[in-house]
Amino acid sequence: xxxxxxxxxxxxxxxxxxxxxxxxxxxxxxxxxxxxxxxxxxxxxxxxxxxxxxxxxxxxxxxxxxxxxxxxxxxxxxxxxxxxxxxxxxxxxxxxxxxxxxxxxxxxxxxxxxxxxxxxxxxxxxxxxxxxxxxxxxxxxxxxxxxxxxxxxxxxxxxxxxxxxxxxxxxxxxxxxxxxxxxxxxxxxxxxxxxxxxxxxxxxxxxxxxxxxxxxxxxxxxxxxxxxxxxxxxxxxxxxxxxxxxxxxxxxxxxxxxxxxxxxxxxxxxxxxxxxxxxxxxxxxxxxxxxxxxxxxxxxxxxxxxxxxxxxxxxxxxxxxxxxxxxxxxxxxxxxxxxxxxxxxxxxxxxxxxxxxxxxxxxxxxxxxxxxxxxxxxxxxxxxxxxxxxxxxxxxxxxxxxxxxxxxxxxxxxxxxxxxxxxxx
Amino acid sequence: xxxxxxxxxxxxxxxxxxxxxxxxxxxxxxxxxxxxxxxxxxxxxxxxxxxxxxxxxxxxxxxxxxxxxxxxxxxxxxxxxxxxxxxxxxxxxxxxxxxxxxxxxxxxxxxxxxxxxxxxxxxxxxxxxxxxxxxxxxxxxxxxxxxxxxxxxxxxxxxxxxxxxxxxxxxxxxxxxxxxxxxxxxxxxxxxxxxxxxxxxxxxxxxxxxxxxxxxxxxxxxxxxxxxxxxxxxxxxxxxxxxxxxxxxxxxxxxxxxxxxxxxxxxxxxxxxxxxxxxxxxxxxxxxxxxxxxxxxxxxxxxxxxxxxxxxxxxxxxxxxxxxxxxxxxxxxxxxxxxxxxxxxxxxxxxxxxxxxxxxxxxxxxxxxxxxxxxxxxxxxxxxxxxxxxxxxxxxxxxxxxxxxxxxxxxxxxxxxxxxxxxxx
Numbered sequence: 001x002x003x004x005x006x007x008x009x010x011x012x013x014x015x016x017x018x019x020x021x022x023x024x025x026x027x028x029x030x031x032x033x034x035x036x037x038x039x040x041x042x043x044x045x046x047x048x049x050x051x052x053x054x055x056x057x058x059x060x061x062x063x064x065x066x067x068x069x070x071x072x073x074x075x076x077x078x079x080x081x082x083x084x085x086x087x088x089x090x091x092x093x094x095x096x097x098x099x100x101x102x103x104x105x106x107x108x109x110x111x112x113x114x115x116x117x118x119x120x121x122x123x124x125x126x127x128x129x130x131x132x133x134x135x136x137x138x139x140x141x142x143x144x145x146x147x148x149x150x151x152x153x154x155x156x157x158x159x160x161x162x163x164x165x166x167x168x169x170x171x172x173x174x175x176x177x178x179x180x181x182x183x184x185x186x187x188x189x190x191x192x193x194x195x196x197x198x199x200x201x202x203x204x205x206x207x208x209x210x211x212x213x214x215x216x217x218x219x220x221x222x223x224x225x226x227x228x229x230x231x232x233x234x235x236x237x238x239x240x241x242x243x244x245x246x247x248x249x250x251x252x253x254x255x256x257x258x259x260x261x262x263x264x265x266x267x268x269x270x271x272x273x274x275x276x277x278x279x280x281x282x283x284x285x286x287x288x289x290x291x292x293x294x295x296x297x298x299x300x301x302x303x304x305x306x307x308x309x310x311x312x313x314x315x316x317x318x319x320x321x322x323x324x325x326x327x328x329x330x331x332x333x334x335x336x337x338x339x340x341x342x343x344x345x346x347x348x349x350x351x352x353x354x355x356x357x358x359x360x361x362x363x364x365x366x367x368x369x370x371x372x373x374x375x376x377x378x379x380x381x382x383x384x385x386x387x388x389x390x391x392x393x394x395x396x397x398x399x400x401x402x403x404x405x406x407x408x409x410x411x412x413x414x415x416x417x418x419x420x421x422x423x424x425x
Numbered sequence: 426x427x428x429x430x431x432x433x434x435x436x437x438x439x440x441x442x443x444x445x446x447x448x449x450x451x452x453x454x455x456x457x458x459x460x461x462x463x464x465x466x467x468x469x470x471x472x473x474x475x476x477x478x479x480x481x482x483x484x485x486x487x488x489x490x491x492x493x494x495x496x497x498x499x500x501x502x503x504x505x506x507x508x509x510x511x512x513x514x515x516x517x518x519x520x521x522x523x524x525x526x527x528x529x530x531x532x533x534x535x536x537x538x539x540x541x542x543x544x545x546x547x548x549x550x551x552x553x554x555x556x557x558x559x560x561x562x563x564x565x566x567x568x569x570x571x572x573x574x575x576x577x578x579x580x581x582x583x584x585x586x587x588x589x590x591x592x593x594x595x596x597x598x599x600x601x602x603x604x605x606x607x608x609x610x611x612x613x614x615x616x617x618x619x620x621x622x623x624x625x626x627x628x629x630x631x632x633x634x635x636x637x638x639x640x641x642x643x644x645x646x647x648x649x650x651x652x653x654x655x656x657x658x659x660x661x662x663x664x665x666x667x668x669x670x671x672x673x674x675x676x677x678x679x680x681x682x683x684x685x686x687x688x689x690x691x692x693x694x695x696x697x698x699x700x701x702x703x704x705x706x707x708x709x710x711x712x713x714x715x716x717x718x719x720x721x722x723x724x725x726x727x728x729x730x731x732x733x734x735x736x737x738x739x740x741x742x743x744x745x746x747x748x749x750x751x752x753x754x755x756x757x758x759x760x761x762x763x764x765x766x767x768x769x770x771x772x773x774x775x776x777x778x779x780x781x782x783x784x785x786x787x788x789x790x791x792x793x794x795x796x797x798x799x800x801x802x803x804x805x806x807x808x809x810x811x812x813x814x815x816x817x818x819x820x821x822x823x824x825x826x827x828x829x830x831x832x833x834x835x836x837x838x839x840x841x842x843x844x845x846x847x848x849x850x
């Protein structure tokens with residue numbers, strides 16, 4: 001039985017979770033694998049803060065990253081530092097020293113991933129990062145193995161637990177955005193600085209990684225139209241409910257007519273869609289593909305246990321490759337380069353909410369679907385509209401200073417109608 | 426680039442689906458893998474019925490199984506015959522001839538799986554069968570890779586599409602069982618002889634395979650308490666709806682206190698559970714585990730495309746093992762042997778439906794939860810009851826000839842309460 005030596009960078013929630021799960025499952029790993037793991041060294045930023053850390057007997061605790069990445073005995077480096085800059089340098093050095101890498105660092109992978117992954121392939125080491133998207137859902141391994149031969153046409157994700165917790169609370173309790181966010185911060189579901197979450201940036205990072213696996217498509221942040229949730233109101237959530245819809249922050253990547261479309265932002269989902277029932281901090285990813293139709297994967301998006309489990313599943317895959325001399329195979333081997341478009345620019349349906357009644361004369365000029373009116377609101381679904389058609393309607397409704405809000409209806413996107421609609425305008 | 430030669434047994438819906446998908450995805454396989462596949466020979470039962478089959482140019486069509494299993498050039502045999510006896514003989518012979526096996530034959534794998542899998546391991550060939558459970562959901566590969574290090578405590582499946590279609594139609598349209606089944610047969614969602622589906626036998630086969638992967642537990646059919654859906658009435662579905670529950674045929678395997686529990690049968694699921702929203706022919710599997718909490722996998726349970734995709738994902742895994750000389754690794758390496766119990770024998774809650782009003786005097790002797798009564802029915806949830814406590818209630822309600830039906834409430838199972846409750850009786 002071969003023993004594989006591991007080094008760990010970082011001992012925060014994720015790092016400590018990995019140490020704990022590795023100890024807890026040591027017997028099962030011995031029973032099911034052809035190898036055992038030995039955690040040799042853990043590098044932390046601040047030694048004094050971790051003097052009482054719960055580590056296996058004999059584990060070296062250091063504040064020098066090089067004690068891990070330059071140690072010839074260490075075969076696998078688990079990066080759980082969480083920063084971009086320091087992690088990039090450490091991973092780069094570890095790869096050059098011939099070590100396989102496991103990381104949960106979605107920011108780094110989404111921004112500099114291609115270069116580091118190419119380096120790993122060139123050197124011939126493994127580089128896995130299952131935990132970087134939707135913590136406990138094994139979506140990357142599913143996309144790169146079970147769905148590898150299928151042709152994926154759309155990936156739709158609820159992949160930010162903080163945002164989904166806030167939207168669920170607003171919908172359930174009628175709270176406004178600021179109150180729901182403050183509450184989430186108190187409960188520990190939102191960070192002190194929640195910018196990356198509520199503005200959709202975190203979801204966009206994950207969508208970039210998902211797009212590589214699902215479509216082979218490389219994507220940069222500037223190519224993804226990103227909207228946050230700060231403008232979502234209780235009135236919109238209520239009008240969505242009345243019309244049988246749920247508002248969620250969606251991350252969408254779609255292939256149609258050999259073009260690639262993406263979008264991150266709040267959208268209205270018909271209650272018949274499985275994702276409409278994903279509440280609180282849960283994550284979910286729906287995959288549409290030619291052979292399978294729709295498959296949906298639901299689970300925890302974050303947390304020490306789920307993230308650690310994904311990291312240890314990467315560890316088993318790497319261990320297996322080391323024992324069999326198979327390192328260097330890419331996690332994702334799918335590559336395609338399609339023209340990139342924004343899903344916001346294609347014909348689609350919208351949920352319109354006006355926080356006041358609207359006179360018949362204003363509405364009569366347009367076609368509406370499933371209109372609903374009350375003493376203090378008017379809301380409706382539109383038919384499939386081009387951006388220009390939508391703009392005309394919004395302008396008409398906004399006359400007389402009415403406050404009008406508008407969200408796309410998920411899965412009403414019709415890139416194929418674009419050409420024929422353009423002719424009509 | 427290595428070419429791997431394949432033989433196919435059977436050219437029904439699944440077999441033809443494999444041939445079609447293999448041709449359609451040939452370019453993607455070439456792009457992402459280090460090998461190509463060549464389908465050399467297809468063996469069918471009745472040659473004349475397949476004279477116009479759509480096969481790649483040069484493929485040999487034969488009615489002699491030995492032309493596949495004894496051909497030294499063929500490295501992988503895909504078994505899509507569907508029968509138990511003939512498939513067992515063919516697979517056995519192919520393994521002895523050193524060929525790797527891919528099968529979707531759940532009946533065979535659930536009944537004779539252990540022997541054949543041991544033979545494959547001894548000879549050193551691969552034997553994969555992702556398509557045998559929940560057609561298009563990659564649940565076996567997820568359990569054997571991403572969840573391999575986690576400790577699974579419960580698996581709950583809606584894994585028979587025919588039955589779920591019938592129950593969904595009964596619930597939606599108020600149809601009785603016979604009418605909904607006849608309708609499903611007309612639509613092609615139920616077979617002419619639906620016995621294995623509606624009696625829960627098919628779901629039990631799949632649960633046996635799932636239990637091996639999730640718990641390492643070997644199980645035989647006689648150890649699984651199996652109930653079908655023929656006794657489920659529209660009145661039960663209506664009373665479940667009124668109490669916020671949905672009735673589904675569930676297949677459940679559960680580990681608690683180092684004992685293994687199983688159950689296949691109709692049960693009432695709270696509408697807050699993700700599985701309650703799985704309708705029609707969809708399948709879903711919820712996995713509860715220590716590190717992850719709950720993850721849910723939803724998708725198509727059958728059909729040519731989904732089944733073929735699972736078979737081809739097995740084909741890629743086998744191809745990879747052949748190229749790298751790694752054949753012989755078991756699909757599932759989890760082994761445990763816990764005492765086996767029936768989940769029907771542990772304390773749990775029940776949904777009781779009486780198709781008539783019940784006098785207060787009868788009800789007053791017992792505690793009920795969420796009681797509902799109408800002019801022609803009475804229904805309620807019980808607290809957690811032992812089988813003996815349940816029997817006492819049913820006997821009281823059945824006095825005066827009332828028709829009383831009873832279903833367990835999913836996830837109300839309390840093996841841990843068993844001991845203390847026993848003391849009370």
